[in-house]
Amino acid sequence: MIDYAGLYAALSVQGFSPYAEKLKYAVDNALNNVNHGDKDKWIGILNSLPEITPSNINLRSPTVKMGMAHDSDKQTIVTIEQLLRQLHPWRKGPFEMFGIKVDTEWRSDFKWERLRNHISPLENRTVLDIGCGSGYHCMRMAGAGAKLVVGIDPTILYIMQFYALQKYCQQANVHLLPLSSDEMPDDIKLFDTVFSMGVLYHRRSPIDHLLDLKQFIKRGGELVLETIVIEGGMGQTLVPEGRYAKMRNVWFIPTPQTLMSWLIRCGYKNVRLIDVAKTTFDEQRSTDWMRFESLQDFLDPDDAEKTIEGLPAPKRAVIIANLP
Numbered sequence: 270m271i272d273y274a275g276l277y278a279a280l281s282v283q284g285f286s287p288y289a290e291k292l293k294y295a296v297d298n299a300l301n302n303v304n305h306g307d308k309d310k311w312i313g314i315l316n317s318l319p320e321i322t323p324s325n326i327n328l329r330s331p332t333v334k335m336g337m338a339h340d341s342d343k344q345t346i347v348t349i350e351q352l353l354r355q356l357h358p359w360r361k362g363p364f365e366m367f368g369i370k371v372d373t374e375w376r377s378d379f380k381w382e383r384l385r386n387h388i389s390p391l392e393n394r395t396v397l398d399i400g401c402g403s404g405y406h407c408m409r410m411a412g413a414g415a416k417l418v419v420g421i422d423p424t425i426l427y428i429m430q431f432y433a434l435q436k437y438c439q440q441a442n443v444h445l446l447p448l449s450s451d452e453m454p455d456d457i458k459l460f461d462t463v464f465s466m467g468v469l470y471h472r473r474s475p476i477d478h479l480l481d482l483k484q485f486i487k488r489g490g491e492l493v494l495e496t497i498v499i500e501g502g503m504g505q506t507l508v509p510e511g512r513y514a515k516m517r518n519v520w521f522i523p524t525p526q527t528l529m530s531w532l533i534r535c536g537y538k539n540v541r542l543i544d545v546a547k548t549t550f551d552e553q554r555s556t557d558w559m560r561f562e563s564l565q566d567f568l569d570p571d572d573a574e575k576t577i578e579g580l581p582a583p584k585r586a587v588i589i590a591n592l593p
Contacts, residue, residue, distance in 0.1 A: 270315040271300070271432055276444040279417060280459075291454035292446070299447045303425050311429040314352050315436070319345050321367065323437050328412025331363070331378035333405060335437040338368030356430050358559040361402035366437055374559035377405045379552045380466065380495065384587045387543040389491050391415040394461035397485055400468040403430035404445050410464075411443050419460075420445040421453065456484045466495035467585075469528075470513075475521045479535040486592045492537065497522050498545065498586040503530060507580065514567035514576045514583060525586045537590035548583040 273296055280289040323336030338346060350369045362373030392414035398407050401420030404427075410418045422428065422445065431445040450468075463486050465478070472478040482492055499507050501524040513519035523531070525542050532540045553564040564583075569575040574582050 270312070270436070271428070273444060273446070275441055276419070279442075285457070285459060288454055288457050288459065295448055295452050295454065296446055299423070299452065303447070305425055308425065311356065311426065314355055315429060315432055318352055318433060318436050319348060321345065321349075321437065323367070323439075326438060328408045328438075328440070331382075332365050332370075333362070333408045333412075333434075333438070334365045335434070336367040340367050353433060354558070356426065356433060358561055359403065359430065359556075360427070360559060361405045362558075364405070364434060366434070372556040372558050373403075373405075374553060374556060374563055376552050377402075378409075379546075380585075380587075381406060381409050383544045383546060384493060384495070384589075385409075385413070387587070387589060388493055389462065391462060395419075395459060396462045396464070397421070397460040398464045398466075399450050399482075400466065401427070401445060403427045404434065404443065406464065406466070407431075407443050407445065408434075408438060408440065411440050415462075416442060418443045421448045421450065423447060423449045423452070450478070450481060450485075453485070458484070458487050460485050460490060461487055462491045462493065464493045464495075466493070469494065469496040470519050470522055473520050475523075476531060476535065479531060479537075483536065483592055488592060490592050492532075492590045492592070494528075494532070494588045494590070495585060496528070497583050498525050498528065499581050499584070500524065501527075503527060509578070509580060512578055513580055514564075514578070515562070516567075522581075525588070528586065529588060532588065532590050536593065538593050540588065540590040542586060542588050544587040546585055548585060 277289040321341045324340050327334040346367050359371055359373045361375050361377045362371055364371040391410055393416045395417045396410050396415045398420040401407050401422050404420050407418045407420040425447055428445050428447045469475050499522050503526045505524045506527055507522040509519055529540050555563040568582055
């Protein structure tokens with residue numbers, strides 16, 4: 270079910286055989302070292318999904334859709350839903366398979382709408398999506414015409430979710446790898462566009478992350494960076510003393526101007542801010558497919574402009590830059 274032979278072959282055809290070999294080593298090592306107690310259960314779920322050929326696939330609509338309810342009998346559709354629900358929690362989406370609406374925690378289509386008209390057209394581009402989750406944006410990138418999309422995320426559940434979707438989505442040019450950016454081979458310069466969305470504030474050294482991203486981008490290529498920001502001027506950055514919105518691993522939250530100065534200092538050019546948006550309860554919330562706490566639980570119940578810790582509530586900026 271999880272097979273990367275197509276990716277390695279595609280890289281070899283493009284003249285990246287050494288990179289393909291290094292990537293295979295990193296992926297095999299990551300998969301062999303998964304110690305999660307549910308790993309075997311998740312693999313069993315993937316192997317149990319019924320064989321159905323979807324009558325249509327739509328990667329361009331806000332909800333990524335695969336098939337229709339009439340593509341199979343009702344009991345088979347019920348079985349698919351029961352299996353998918355065992356891959357809880359579903360964070361990024363939404364998706365719909367054979368009439369089954371996977372109502373994810375994040376309406377990731379909101380973010381896509383904020384950036385899609387500002388990025389360079391993805392037609393025939395190679396794309397890397399860092400911190401991709403279950404691959405919603407990867408599928409939208411493929412729907413926008415990318416010739417090769419590689420998503421990376423070290424959370425093995427998200428990889429399992431993607432391959433459950435991929436069984437029916439059937440996108441041979443989209444691959445999700447169980448890796449962090451630190452585990453990727455160095456200095457590959459393979460991608461026309463690199464997305465880093467919802468990652469920077471989790472990094473202990475944001476400058477190192479911005480520098481590391483350069484090794485993946487072709488000369489003249491594009492970085493699409495999305496992260497939490499605060500209001501304020503140049504040089505201002507929030508460094509939470511403890512948790513931020515109940516998250517333990519939030520290190521630096523800059524103002525947009527500060528973040529842009531970091532990018533320029535790291536050697537990027539044509540740095541531009543394209544959007545700043547407050548995260549709302551419509552965009553992030555608990556659902557029947559993600560039953561844990563979500564944004565409403567992370568904010569001050571008496572003041573939605575503050576987190577539960579009394580810090581500025583999340584606003585997310587999108588910045589685009591190029592590599593010289």
